[in-house]
Amino acid sequence: MTLEHAVYCDELVRQTTELRGHLSGADLSATVPTCPDWTLRKLVLHVGEAHRWVDHIVRTRATGMVEPKYVPGAGGPESEDAAVLDAWLAEGAELCAAALREAGPDLAVWSWAGDTTASFWSRRMTHETAVHRADAAGTVGAPYTLPADVAADALDEWLGLVTFVQKFKKTGSPLGEPGQSLHLHATDAPDAEWFIEIGDEGFTWRHAHEKATVAVRGPLADVLRVFYRRLPADTPAVEVIGDAAVLDQWLTTASFG
Known part of the structure; x- marks a missing residue:
């Protein structure tokens, strides 16, 4: 599913507010377990840089790549x-959301993916923020929840981005062997299921309930975090059924980077 552009803009701000809540009173020098090269402060700087970078891209109607280092204020405050x-x-x-709202969903702007519209960025920044909020929540021991429509759309987007990258990727480890398949099944959200089938030239996916080589079952937010490598696959809330090595291979190699 894809949410409305205006909903993404509002959700971007809401996810940021919740992220800030996780960070309130936290030790910003703490290491983020799911991003071990980062402290909480570096996590904040990464998210904030992304927001200001996209604000700049959309507000200036950029048609080519803009290096974040050239975006005023993107490097963060000098104060500790x-x-x-x-x-x-x-x-x-707020700046990012305002620029996206003003632009509207169909404005043509540069992106690194196949979709060169402002709606790509409203969606991408919503899920970028939501997933990094999971990093922060895990670091400080806070509970993590997401609205079902946002979590389901985050999985849709992730699979779409991996599909895009795999299409143009010339090297690297395969996601799995042809004929293998994965099934994601959220136990707390109706129709929140994904069937991923690996073929000779990449993979395809669809919303379906079908028998797979390996299945991942659990609450939607937890399935999302497992698939984004923000929770281990053996987390108690999630059940892995079938050939866990197929899931491990996917999680090790799937990326949009």
């Missing part, structure tokens, strides 16, 4: 004060 960092993060999300 947590309150200053929090205000910078909040402002960047």
Whole structure:
């Protein structure tokens, strides 16, 4: 499913507000277990840079790649004060959402993927923020939930982006062997199921309930986090049925980077 552009814009701000809540009073020098090269502060800087980068791309109607280092303010505040960092993060999300709202969904702008419209960026920034909020929540021990429509759309987007990258990727490990398949089944959201089939030249996916080489069952937000490698596959809330090695291969190699 794909949400409305205006919904993404609102959700981008809401996810940022929840991220800020996880960070309130936290030790910003703490290492993020799911991004071990980052501290919480670096996580905030990454998310905030992305917001300001996209704000710049959309607001200037960029038709080519813009290096984030050339975007004013994208590098973060000079102050180490947590309150200053929090205000910078909040402002960047509002700027990004405002630029996207003003642009509308169909404005043509540069993107690194096949969809060169503002709606690509409203969707991408929503899920970028939501997934990194999972990083922050895991670091500070906070519960993590997502609206079902947002979580389902995040999985749709992830599979779409991996499909795009696989189409143009010339090297790297395969996602699996032809004939293997994966089934994702959310136990708390109606019709939230995905069937992924690996073929000779990449993979295809669809919303379906079908027997697969390996299945992942559990609450939708947890299935999403497993598939984004924000939870281990053996987390108690999730059940893996079938050939776990197929899931491991997918999780090790699937990327849009």
